[in-house]
Amino acid sequence: MPVLTRLIPSPVVVDIRPGALDDLAAVLADQRISHSGKLAVAISGGSGAKLRERLAPAMPGADWFEVGGGTLDDAIKLADAMKKGRYDAVVGLGGGKIIDCAKFAAARIGLPLVAVATNLSHDGLCSPVATLDNDAGRGSYGVPNPIAVVIDLDVIREAPVRFVRSGIGDALSNISAVADWELANREKGEPIDGLAAAMARQAGEAVLRHPGGVGDDGFLQVLAEGLVLTGISMSVAGDSRPASGACHEINHAFDLLFPKRAASHGEQCGLGAAFAMYLRGAREESGNMAEVLYRHGLPVLPEEIGFTPDEFVQVVEFAPKTRPGRYTILEHLDLSTDQIKDAYADYAKAIGS
Numbered sequence: 001m002p003v004l005t006r007l008i009p010s011p012v013v014v015d016i017r018p019g020a021l022d023d024l025a026a027v028l029a030d031q032r033i034s035h036s037g038k039l040a041v042a043i044s045g046g047s048g049a050k051l052r053e054r055l056a057p058a059m060p061g062a063d064w065f066e067v068g069g070g071t072l073d074d075a076i077k078l079a080d081a082m083k084k085g086r087y088d089a090v091v092g093l094g095g096g097k098i099i100d101c102a103k104f105a106a107a108r109i110g111l112p113l114v115a116v117a118t119n120l121s122h123d124g125l126c127s128p129v130a131t132l133d134n135d136a137g138r139g140s141y142g143v144p145n146p147i148a149v150v151i152d153l154d155v156i157r158e159a160p161v162r163f164v165r166s167g168i169g170d171a172l173s174n175i176s177a178v179a180d181w182e183l184a185n186r187e188k189g190e191p192i193d194g195l196a197a198a199m200a201r202q203a204g205e206a207v208l209r210h211p212g213g214v215g216d217d218g219f220l221q222v223l224a225e226g227l228v229l230t231g232i233s234m235s236v237a238g239d240s241r242p243a244s245g246a247c248h249e250i251n252h253a254f255d256l257l258f259p260k261r262a263a264s265h266g267e268q269c270g271l272g273a274a275f276a277m278y279l280r281g282a283r284e285e286s287g288n289m290a291e292v293l294y295r296h297g298l299p300v301l302p303e304e305i306g307f308t309p310d311e312f313v314q315v316v317e318f319a320p321k322t323r324p325g326r327y328t329i330l331e332h333l334d335l336s337t338d339q340i341k342d343a344y345a346d347y348a349k350a351i352g353s
Contacts, residue, residue, distance in 0.1 A: 070097030169270025
């Protein structure tokens, strides 16, 4: 009998709404994620401590683990500490660094992970990747998808607005990343997964076209759902291709060339996406993306995050070296230094007009 469908790795629970955190204990028990209530909860030392006070009474069987940072060593230490207990699941409660550490630790000890995000800074909250700092800089480690994702929009609004803005830039960059994937398919015959591409693109388009702002529940709902769908699209594809193209190469180049001056992940990805769309000749799309980035308070020019045009040229020139083997508009055009300068001058003029 032919296989007519495929199984998609995805969470069994996705709960995104105001007040979701109040029902966390019930979600974990009702969905049989933790029938005994024995949970290992990873938190930060700051906001995590306040959330512990709020949640601990409803989770009497949980043990709480404070995570020092977002390094590989932190994640290994967390896994070693959790080995001593017999838990049903690991709960990562916090921002991206905490969730990535919890993802890695859960995979290392063979337990499912529940991701409880307290900000929307990037699409890693539901992805099959843990990004951790290591001795060589930063590494990406394959891990299982979270078994559940809980996002309380009331908690999201309490976080600094820069985290929401970063998530917006990361979500919008999907549009450029999928265009790069399609380019690689046309020019190099690279296989493309239509479902993964559709999920990632529509997540970006939904954020691009939503009229709301960073303080609106309706907009935050769409952004949170878009980031979750992007993470699932990476699981469908088997790698980060649906959400990572020239935009993320430019982001990585900023981080590597100017580690002490780099802006947020989403700011750099959004800027990189708008420029990449301009390079591919999608001038109207680039303009629309820049307009939305500006409306939400994100940069579209490197000067707006403290970099000179010449430094940005360096970044774009170096960007393809950050992901060897990945084919994007940057590899396709293979621009010289002078050509990048001219392209950026044209982009800056177009965006400013």
